[in-house]
Structure formats: C-alpha cells, structure tokens
Amino acid sequence: MDRPPRSRKARLLNGPLIARALFWYGLMESVAAMSAYFFLNWQQGWPGAPLAQEGTLAYRMATTMTFAAIVATQVGAVFGCRTDRASVFKIGLFSNRLVLGGIVVELGILGLLMYVPFLQRVFNTAPLGLVEWAFVLAWVPIVFIVDELRKALLRLREHRLAQ
Numbered sequence: 001m002d003r004p005p006r007s008r009k010a011r012l013l014n015g016p017l018i019a020r021a022l023f024w025y026g027l028m029e030s031v032a033a034m035s036a037y038f039f040l041n042w043q044q045g046w047p048g049a050p051l052a053q054e055g056t057l058a059y060r061m062a063t064t065m066t067f068a069a070i071v072a073t074q075v076g077a078v079f080g081c082r083t084d085r086a087s088v089f090k091i092g093l094f095s096n097r098l099v100l101g102g103i104v105v106e107l108g109i110l111g112l113l114m115y116v117p118f119l120q121r122v123f124n125t126a127p128l129g130l131v132e133w134a135f136v137l138a139w140v141p142i143v144f145i146v147d148e149l150r151k152a153l154l155r156l157r158e159h160r161l162a163q
Contacts, residue, residue: 017084025081028146029073032139036069037062039135060126064114068128068136071110075103076143085154088144 040062041051052058078099082088094100113119114127128136 020081020084024147024150025073025077025143028139028143029070029077032069032073032143033066036065036136036139040065040132043131057126060120060124061128061132064125064128065132065136067125068110068114068132069139071106072136072139073143075106076140077147078103079140079144080147080151083151085151085158087148087151089148 038046040058044052044058046052052062079088079093082096082099083091113123114125120126
C-alpha cells in the first residue's frame with residue numbers, strides 16, 4: 001500500500017521480471033539441478049568411480065534427481081515470487097489456494113513419473129529413496145529464504161533512499 005498501483009498499460013512480463021526469472025531463479029535452479037545430479041553420483045562412489053553410465057539404474061536416478069531438483073526449486077520460487085518486494089509472510093505464506101493446489105499437482109505428477117512403472121519406462125525415470133528426497137526437498141526452503149533475503153535487502157535500500 002506504500003506504492004501506487006501498477007499502470008493498466010504496464011506489461012505483466014517486463015524486463016526486470018524476466019531478468020529475475022532467468023538470472024535469479026534460473027541460477028538457483030541450475031545450481032540445485034547440477035548438485036542433485038552430482039549428489040546421486042557421489043552416493044554411487046564418484047569421483048573415485050566414473051559417473052553413472054547411460055542406461056543404468058544409477059543414471060536414471062541421477063537424471064530423475066536433476067528433474068526433481070528443478071521441480072523443488074520451482075516450488076520454492078513460487079512461494080517467493082508471489083511478491084516482488086514485500087515479504088510473503090505479510091500476505092500469508094499459504095493464503096493462495098490455487099498456488100497450493102498447483103504445487104500438489106506438480107508434486108503428484110513428479111511422483112507418478114518416478115513410481116509408476118509404465119511412466120518410468122516412457123520417461124526413463126527411477127524411484128528415489130528417502131535420502132534423495134531429503135536432498136531435493138531441502139532446496140524448497142533454500143530458494144524461498146534466499147529470495148526473502150533479496151527482498152529484505154531491496155526494502156532496506158528503498159527505506160534508506162527514502163530518508
């Protein structure tokens with residue numbers, strides 16, 4: 001309420017928003033995806049052993065981990081990007097039921113792709129265990145907290161400029 005509303009003529013997808021999506025969230029997503037891939041390979045003995053070979057269960061698990069990490073970072077990002085400067089805690093973390101429903105559907109589809117044998121064959125995925133899920137799901141709060149810190153710094157800068 002401290003700022004005037006967006007102009008009706010202003011675009012919803014503008015340069016700063018696209019830059020934030022690609023360079024801020026995209027960077028975190030790529031770090032999560034690559035770390036998930038190498039985490040699974042590390043569990044399989046890498047770097048002492050070669051990276052998982054294509055066609056093996058370990059390779060399918062590593063690529064599934066990569067995909068699951070992308071989904072997890074998107075969940076963290078959707079919580080964080082509901083506002084561009086205000087803390088999500090001010091508007092309510094769980095106040096948007098459509099967002100929550102979308103997250104449930106997204107995670108449900110991910111689960112189907114990983115645990116339904118027919119879909120495993122079609123999408124070349126493999127089931128993940130508890131340790132792998134813990135690694136992947138740890139990215140949800142990481143992305144959310146890092147984005148909340150970014151917004152806090154923006155608010156602090158705006159407050160200092162206003163004085």
